[in-house]
Amino acid sequence: MITSAAIRQHFLDFFKSKGHVIVPSAPIVLKNDPTLKFTNAGMNQFKDFFLGNKQSPNKRVADTQKCLRVSGKHNDLEEVGVDTYHHTMFEMLGNWSFGDYFKKEAIEWSWELLTTVFQIPKDRLYVTIFEGDAKENLPKDEEAATEWKKWIAEDRILLGKKKDNFWEMGDTGPCGPCTEIHVDCRSDEERAQSDGASHVNNDHPQVIEIWNNVFIQFNRLKNGTLEPLPAKHVDTGMGFERLVRVIQGKQSNYDTDVFSETIAAIGNIVNKKYDGSDSRQAIAFRVLADHIRAIGFAIADGQLPSNTEAGYVIRRILRRAVRYYYSYLDYKQPLLHQILPVVAHQFKDVFPELQAQTDFVKKVIKEEEEAFLRTLEKGLKKVDELIATAANGTIGGSAAFELYDTFGFPIDLTELIARENNLTVDRAAFDKELLEQKNRSRAATSLETEDWVVLVKDGGKENNSPSFVGYEMLELQTKVQKYRKIKAKGKESFQLVFNTTPFYAESGGQVGDTGILSFDGEMVPVTDTKKENDLIVHFTDTLPVNITAPVDAKVDVERRKHTAIHHSATHLLHAALRRVLGTHVAQKGSLVNDEYLRFDFSHFAKMTDEEISKVEMMVNEKIRENIPVVIKELPKEEALQLGAMALFGEKYSDVVRVVIMDPNYSIELCGGTHVGSTGELGLLRIKQETAVAAGVRRIEAVCGLAAEKYIDEQINDLKQVKQSLKNPKELSKAVDQLLAENSELKKKLEHLENRMLVGVRNELLQKDQIINGVTYIGEIVEVGNADALKKLAFDLKNNLNDYVAVLCANIGGKPFVAVGISDTVVAAKQLDAGKIIKEHIAPLIKGGGGGQKNLATAGGQDASQLSAAIEKVKGLL
């Protein structure tokens, strides 16, 4: 049997032989695209080439791309595992033409590859072409039909609607008609019974699409119109796992060698067999085998599970997997992390980033599993309660929503458990709450962008000449190429793109530049600069009156300088950490601005004080050496051979920028801005070292002026302490002495207070009344603090049996109230001190409080109401 690895290689070799350059997969996690969180198609990394923002150095490329389709326009999550041919993460084999060949070659080559190289029988293949769409004013794709007729019988060329045969990347962006290739994998008997054509695009598990050839010709604008692109392109995507299944003659993607080792590993752990049936157990096997890949590769590319955005997508996938093994494989321990090494090993030659970080990724997954297993158990207890108290045989929508939202229970799990207990879930009410939550979060995070208003069509510059010139220049004259209005959290602002710009756009952790634009003397501040794919976008609150005027663009030089100091410091710190802690340290996140640096890195234990000071000393030594910072552009391979540190999950081009601070100390691939030599950093101080997530530590540090300020603050604090202590010779001795005296005094005071409280208590006991058969004491007393008041109310139980006491005090002008009720009265009179305090006393004295049934306290603002508080409780009794 031909292996999946060989199939992948044949694909790449085939397109290489047709003049394509083989490029690496882009990271699965996307950083600079506001419309997407994860790579969801092979073409994502080429979006700018299609739109004409940039020109590709190669007109023909091919690759295998890690994709994830679990959010946004393309979302298959609920199908995964239930069927045998959808995945969360999958490999998309693709070939691209950027303004080069078009339909003729694309169609001819896909036919040649499938039928000649892979020898898929021609009588099992069907193709679809776009039938046109009157509403969009798009014609039928006659050209594709003509090309196909050269290769395949006419009755195997089917017409398809916009839904299947007009591919769009998202709500906006590159798009065009497409032709899909489908394979009929049914047995000969089944094929004799019904025509394969009738099953194409009809969810038949054995008649599946394997390849989509898109002819990119338009850009879908925000207003819905299709704008023709400057050139025509080819974008193809073939589902690797499906292709392997067809070639290996299997009925399910999970029966191929892409998944077989992982499935065997799961079977060994849970001591069960994958029988491939439709049982929940079989689904669980598939869910795990699929999800571990998505989770593993996303974490390896830098996306940790979290509670927001992309991190939450990964968390949800992981929880879905945990829920499946917990419920259907009867396995109650963390499992996923155990199978990760199998996946890492399998992909070590294709996507080596997982193998290189196995320990780290395993650790993150394990902790995440442990945390969710705890939640799951709590959630199951909650379900038991719900079952016990369900009214009319129904679990309410709000309760189901709480399980979903707080305990991570997917609704189908709640429904399943409900069914097992002869209950139903109010699904309509659940859906309503879910929709409301979605709308809330959409309103909170949504960014509305209008279409670009293009002023200069080709940017007035040579294609591919760099638009960022801010390494050398901090001020220049330029022109607005295009602009648009945006709205975020209800606030309107603008984005401007220039021909060339000195403004650094946020990336690699370094913040975007701010500065000032002058249009014919009209000043417009730039509040931030960000990247959108490869476009540099400047944010402003207003638009100039004369936007077409030449603009003088000037970066805030001071802010840039202090930011550069912190960026160079980050490199020195990174190198020091690897020397002090070990080479397992890899950057996991970074923030660099003019005030401080924040550096997240993989490491498994809290750093000791000694390690921290070692790192600090090493960096400061490198600062004093005043090493010149050398920046070079080199071919990527050469840079890596020099030992340059590259980050996982980062997309690098063939020529990379290398920042060297002593070739024997720090070489990093980096696009950021830096100082001329390390002496400019002055001094580094580490402010703190904390945990961010499983296996990830965070250092916050300051350099240069910020370090000076930090030290000044600390010295000033110390000075003040010294002064307050009347400048003792030995400060720490003086402080120790003070602390010792203080604790001695506290003890004495406590003793005296206790004696005083005994006195107050004895007085109170004289003032008791009997109301409704219960001893009642309501008094304003004099005590020094709220704790004493509470103790007094509590200690009454040593002297009284059935009692209600309400004790009040005015302490420094603030009212405090304590209510104590003996357990007997709580039971007999249905009185609850906590409720009384919350509902009656706290509002009265304008404050808050709470407690137990037998003892509760409140503090407030209005001390004039103390007598009223006493009367209130008396009334209740």
Ligand code: SER
């Ligand atoms: N972009 C198309 C798809 O994702 C073809 O690669 O299907």
